[in-house]
Amino acid sequence: xxxxxxxxxxxxxxxxxxxxxxxxxxxxxxxxxxxxxxxxxxxxxxxxxxxxxxxxxxxxxxxxxxxxxxxxxxxxxxxxxxxxxxxxxxxxxxxxxxxxxxxxxxxxxxxxxxxxxxxxxxxxxxxxxxxxxxxxxxxxxxxxxxxxxxxxxxxxxxxxxxxxx
Amino acid sequence: xxxxxxxxxxxxxxxxxxxxxxxxxxxxxxxxxxxxxxxxxxxxxxxxxxxxxxxxxxxxxxxxxxxxxxxxxxxxxxxxxxxxxxxxxxxxxxxxxxxxxxxxxxxxxxxxxxxxxxxxxxxxxxxxxxxxxxxxxxxxxxxxxxxxxxxxxxxxxxxxxxxxxxxxxxxxxxxxxxxxxxxxxxxxxxxxxxxxxxxxxxxxxxxxxxxxxxxxxxxxxxxxxxxxxxxxxxxxxxxxxxxxxxxxxxxxxxxxxxxxxxxxxxxxxxxxxxxxxxxxxxxxxxxxxxxxxxxxxxxxxxxxxxxxxxxxxxxxxxxxxxxxxxxxxxxxxxxxxxxxxxxxxxxxxxxxxxxxxxxxxxxxxxxxxxxxxxxxxxxxxxxxxxxxxxxxxxxxxxxxxxxxxxxxxxxxxxxxxxxxxxxxxxxxxxxxxxxxxxxxxxxxxxxxxxxxxxxxxxxxxxxxxxxxxxxxxxxxxxxxxxxxxxxxxxxxxxxxxxxxxxxxxxxxxxxxxxxxxxxxxxxxxxxxxxxxxxxxxxxxxxxxxxxxxxxxx
Ligand code: HEM
Ligand SMILES: [Cu+2]
Ligand SMILES: [Cu+2]
Numbered sequence: 147x148x149x150x151x152x153x154x155x156x157x158x159x160x161x162x163x164x165x166x167x168x169x170x171x172x173x174x175x176x177x178x179x180x181x182x183x184x185x186x187x188x189x190x191x192x193x194x195x196x197x198x199x200x201x202x203x204x205x206x207x208x209x210x211x212x213x214x215x216x217x218x219x220x221x222x223x224x225x226x227x228x229x230x231x232x233x234x235x236x237x238x239x240x241x242x243x244x245x246x247x248x249x250x251x252x253x254x255x256x257x258x259x260x261x262x263x264x265x266x267x268x269x270x271x272x273x274x275x276x277x278x279x280x281x282x283x284x285x286x287x288x289x290x291x292x293x294x295x296x297x298x299x300x301x302x303x304x305x306x307x308x309x310x311x
Numbered sequence: 312x313x314x315x316x317x318x319x320x321x322x323x324x325x326x327x328x329x330x331x332x333x334x335x336x337x338x339x340x341x342x343x344x345x346x347x348x349x350x351x352x353x354x355x356x357x358x359x360x361x362x363x364x365x366x367x368x369x370x371x372x373x374x375x376x377x378x379x380x381x382x383x384x385x386x387x388x389x390x391x392x393x394x395x396x397x398x399x400x401x402x403x404x405x406x407x408x409x410x411x412x413x414x415x416x417x418x419x420x421x422x423x424x425x426x427x428x429x430x431x432x433x434x435x436x437x438x439x440x441x442x443x444x445x446x447x448x449x450x451x452x453x454x455x456x457x458x459x460x461x462x463x464x465x466x467x468x469x470x471x472x473x474x475x476x477x478x479x480x481x482x483x484x485x486x487x488x489x490x491x492x493x494x495x496x497x498x499x500x501x502x503x504x505x506x507x508x509x510x511x512x513x514x515x516x517x518x519x520x521x522x523x524x525x526x527x528x529x530x531x532x533x534x535x536x537x538x539x540x541x542x543x544x545x546x547x548x549x550x551x552x553x554x555x556x557x558x559x560x561x562x563x564x565x566x567x568x569x570x571x572x573x574x575x576x577x578x579x580x581x582x583x584x585x586x587x588x589x590x591x592x593x594x595x596x597x598x599x600x601x602x603x604x605x606x607x608x609x610x611x612x613x614x615x616x617x618x619x620x621x622x623x624x625x626x627x628x629x630x631x632x633x634x635x636x637x638x639x640x641x642x643x644x645x646x647x648x649x650x651x652x653x654x655x656x657x658x659x660x661x662x663x664x665x666x667x668x669x670x671x672x673x674x675x676x677x678x679x680x681x682x683x684x685x686x687x688x689x690x691x692x693x694x695x696x697x698x699x700x701x702x703x704x705x706x707x708x709x710x711x712x713x714x715x716x717x718x719x720x721x722x723x724x725x726x727x728x729x730x731x732x733x734x735x736x737x738x739x740x741x742x743x744x745x746x747x748x749x750x751x752x753x754x755x756x757x758x759x760x761x762x763x764x765x766x767x768x769x770x771x772x773x774x775x776x777x778x779x780x781x782x783x784x785x786x787x788x789x790x791x792x793x794x795x796x797x798x799x800x801x802x803x804x805x806x807x808x809x810x811x812x813x814x815x816x817x818x819x820x821x822x823x824x825x826x827x828x829x830x831x832x833x834x835x836x837x838x839x840x841x842x843x844x845x846x847x848x849x850x851x852x853x854x855x856x857x858x859x860x861x862x863x864x
Binding site for chain 2: 189
């Protein structure tokens with residue numbers, strides 16, 4: 147860049163180059179992110195189901211939160227977050243290595259957040275909504291899940307774990 | 312008549328705004344180091360004995376810093392910039408008074424329940440956490456007050472246009488009014504959330520609320536909120552920093568281009584805060600994610616223009632070489648140095664922002680300590696440290712007293728810079744290792760509810776950075792209080808004037824389009840309708856007012 151002394155252009159040529167580079171880089175990131183999203187299977191939740199938080203624990207799958215073996219290495223978990231006691235129900239899940247587990251999450255009171263460590267599963271858990279997401283556990287070990295949205299004064303204790311054996 | 316006497320009325324209004332801003336920052340920022348040290352295992356909450364819980368303190372930290380400090384500061388600063396840049400009084404002074412009075416009433420109404428631990432809902436107040444109704448009513452009045460401040464500026468600029476037909480508004484006023492116009496558009500979501508959902512619900516007029524809809528309305532305002540913080544800092548970087556550095560603004564038309572683009576692009580991007588929300592489909596999230604990368608473009612323009620302006624200043628000060636001119640900038644001036652360090656920090660903040668908005672990456676960092684690390688670089692430094700830098704010339708200007716100590720001010724800027732780099736790096740890495748945000752983490756670790764041995768060294772960084780920042784914070788107030796009570800009385804010719812810089816490339820050399828309003832306002836409206844219309848219509852059509860309120864604190 148030179149210090150301009152004349153005003154031949156209202157856009158400095160170097161600045162024009164900078165603008166072009168900026169646009170190209172930003173569009174590049176846009177494309178990369180979109181392609182990666184589709185190629186690797188987008189992990190973010192999409193609308194799945196609405197429920198009534200006042201009655202969700204009385205009938206239907208959320209009345210018996212826990213793990214179900216669907217056969218063929220497929221599992222599903224219905225899980226509830228609650229600020230009465232600040233717990234995830236269930237608090238612990240055991241599956242064999244290689245299992246593909248689909249999580250269905252809801253809250254019966256305030257907003258919570260579900261993050262499963264060492265995976266890409268990260269979802270808000272809202273009363274009235276069901277958040278759905280799947281993970282395949284390739285390696286044995288413990289996978290803690292923690293609440294990452296403030297849900298009252300016991301929020302920092304709200305955690306559980308998947309044990310893969 | 313010198314500007315300072317001419318605008319005696321506006322100076323008083325601005326002084327009230329800045330006074331409340333600095334008081335809010337004083338109480339709000341106190342909690343920052345307490346939180347950082349809590350994470351590191353050191354509990355210092357006895358320093359704030361009126362605080363009942365970590366989360367009550369965190370609510371004060373977020374509300375006072377991110378909402379009250381910023382908005383008061385911005386309203387006061389933009390009012391003063393506008394009248395001085397137009398060399399014209401506000402058109403309806405009554406609006407300035409009504410605006411600031413509404414904001415004060417709103418602040419008091421919202422602050423009382425927080426201080427009584429009746430609104431420990433953090434600064435996002437997501438329902439169904441239910442605060443006392445005066446919290447919501449106060450927050451609403453506060454925002455309405457800031458609208459009225461904006462109206463005052465709109466009428467003032469309009470009057471100026473009528474007195475100067477076919478002229479371009481001077482750049483500082485143009486930027487100030489764009490910021491306020493963007494704020495009007497952006498706060499519609501919050502206003503609807505408050506008036507249609509939160510207030511009637513907290514008063515018991517409706518029995519339930521729809522949390523997903525409330526979140527969506529909140530983030531309609533929540534993202535442009537960050538540009539409401541940032542644009543006044545950019546304004547200072549464009550039109551004041553070059554002058555403080557002894558140079559000129561590189562390009563006025565390009566500065567206008569970046570601001571009109573912000574007007575268009577700030578709002579239709581809110582879903583990037585909701586990528587992990589269950590009630591919004593993946594396609595819409597991707598769309599907002601793409602637009603978010605678009606709004607990075609005017610920031611890149613700003614980076615170029617600022618760099619080029621500083622380059623001019625460095626040369627005018629006798630600097631040579633490809634980079635060594637940087638050393639020729641007057642680094643001894645705290646009002647400049649604070650802002651330059653803020654801008655340097657923003658380079659990292661901006662890169663982090665692009666990362667966060669990148670769809671898949673967001674899944675790794677969403678709601679982790681990474682995000683806290685990120686926005687302490689942006690609002691907590693790029694904005695807050697710039698505003699503190701502005702205070703270093705504005706406070707002497709407003710009070711007619713010399714800054715208490717320029718050395719302390721310089722030490723403040725550098726300690727903030729280094730403290731923040733250490734603190735923020737610790738927080739970013741903690742987040743990548745799974746530490747959630749908005750969490751009394753020291754307590755989680757002690758109770759073994761959440762632990763990770765790899766956190767230990769990072770927690771030391773968080774604690775060390777927080778401690779350095781605490782020192783920096785004290786230094787700010789040594790100067791503010793010192794200046795007001797003990798600062799040397801300045802002779803009229805010593806009082807700093809507003810540092811407006813001349814431009815090398817003038818507005819008149821660029822196209823008229825860059826100084827117009829209608830096309831850009833129309834563009835903003837169009838993008839909002841396209842990006843939010845279908846989703847909001849669907850959410851309202853299927854609204855379920857099922858969630859009662861909870862107070863689990
Ligand atoms: C002395 C400097 C500061 C330190 C050490 C500090 C520290 C912290 C920490 C550790 C947190 C995370 C708490 C948690 O997630 O549990 C936090 C949150 C936050 N800070 Fe700061 N902070 C400082 C200054 C500021 C400033 C100047 C601003 C803005 C102007 C700011 C805005 C925020 C906001 C908006 C939050 C998020 C609150 C929430 O999640 O509800 N901080 N701060
Ligand atoms: Cu929680
Ligand atoms: Cu955002």
